[in-house]
Amino acid sequence: MERTNSNNLFEIAKNFIPGGVNSPVRAFGSVDKAPIFVEKGEGAYLYDVDGNKYIDFISSWGPLIFGHSDSEMRSAFIEALDKGVTYGLPSAIEVEMAKEISDAYPACEMVRMVNSGTEATMSAIRTARGYTGKDKFIKFEGCYHGHSDCLLVKSGSGTLTYNAPTSLGVPKDVIKDTIVCEFNSIESVQNAIDENKGEIAAVIIEPVPGNMGVVPPTQKFMEDLRELTKKEGIILIFDEVITGFRLAYGGASETFNIKPDMVCFGKIIGGGLPVGAYGGRKDIMSIVSPLGGVYQAGTLSGNPLAMYLGLKTLRRLRDNKDIYTDLERKAKRLEEGFKKNISDLGLEITVNRYRSMISMFFTGGPIDSYKDVQRADNEMYGIYFREMLKRNILLAPAQFEAMFMNTVLTDEHLDYTIKSHKEALVEINS
The missing domain is CATH 3.90.1150.10 (Aspartate Aminotransferase, domain 1)
Structure with a gap:
């Protein structure tokens, strides 16, 4: 060629x-x-x-x-490669990675490895819905959470809008329970909750959006969002696919001093290889299969190459x-x-x-x-x-x-x- x-x-x-x-x-x-x-x-x-x-x-x-x-990352990759590319069975490196993430991120008491950020956010939403028994959830204008159907929703010109898919092939029935609110506006979130009282399972947010350019939230907005979701019994999900281990070792949760109920990771935890993860409170994650009734699986999840490279990255950051x-x-x-x-x-x-x-x-x-x-x-x-x-x-x-x-x-x-x-x-x- x-x-x-x-x-x-x-x-x-x-x-x-x-x-x-x-x-x-x-x-x-x-x-x-x-x-x-x-x-x-x-x-x-x-x-x-x-x-x-x-x-x-x-x-x-x-x-x-x-x-x-990077020479250290290259050596870690070769070391992992010498042990095999994938096993299809559990390995010790997966356990080490899960513990490293949990130690670094207090909100993440249990974690499930997946293969992309899209898979992580999709699975987190499903888990939140399964845990609460509710179907609706809130996302924010300009926050991108991957290309799963329920998250591909176009934001409108008002403070919130329903049911406008941004991609062909997304059925209206799939996104009928997706509510879009205005980033940095707690009023739009309060209005959405008031209009859907007792029906909202989760709020998912990029704590620092990187997909509409860098648009930092105010500290007050983040604190008010945490307080409001706690009061209403709504699961707060931080999508830290970009920000996790990038902004600080404890991610945006550390920089804003706010503990979400669930979190999604990607990017850095594979050291550049395809990877994702979602986790959270133990009571929430305990409903994920095989412990509970929320099904999620992946043949290459926790593959040793990504785990070795990711663990090397996290430990270098932890120690420096x-x-x-x-x-x-x-x-x-x-x-x-x-x-x-x-x-x-x-x-x-x-x-x-x-x-x-x-x-x-x-x-x-x-x-x-x-x-x-x-x-x-x-x-x-x-x-x-x-x-x-x-x-x-x-x-x-x-x-x-x-x-x-x-x-x-x-x-x-x-x-x-x-x-x-x-x-x-x-x-x-x-």
């Missing part, structure tokens, strides 16, 4: 893969460009098949906290908590540099940051909700993306994603990025 460049590969791929990619964001459609096809990753860099070298701020959408091809301080320092350095450039140029652009996650929106601030996010200029972001790419900096090919810091990014990388950011903004506004 011809592999001369990304464009050729894309044309070939389109004959065999829908849209030429295995996940829509990889199509680079929102930045009006053919996708980059990667040859390899090393340290802070990605290398494409065209011979270009990029500073990578995608980090495989978060999990590569130690960068690409200063990593989190350094990641946040790097993100803050970028934030301050970006904001100075924007101010110097007199532009209407908003930079949001929470810990080591950062986003830039081509609109004035503040950006506190999905409604605010919708004001952002996608076309301008696409032009900016391409200008940064010319300077060998790889950002997410969509405005509504995060930049992720890792341990191998240096101050020289960051300073070059800040300099390139200003040059790109000057170019697109000249």
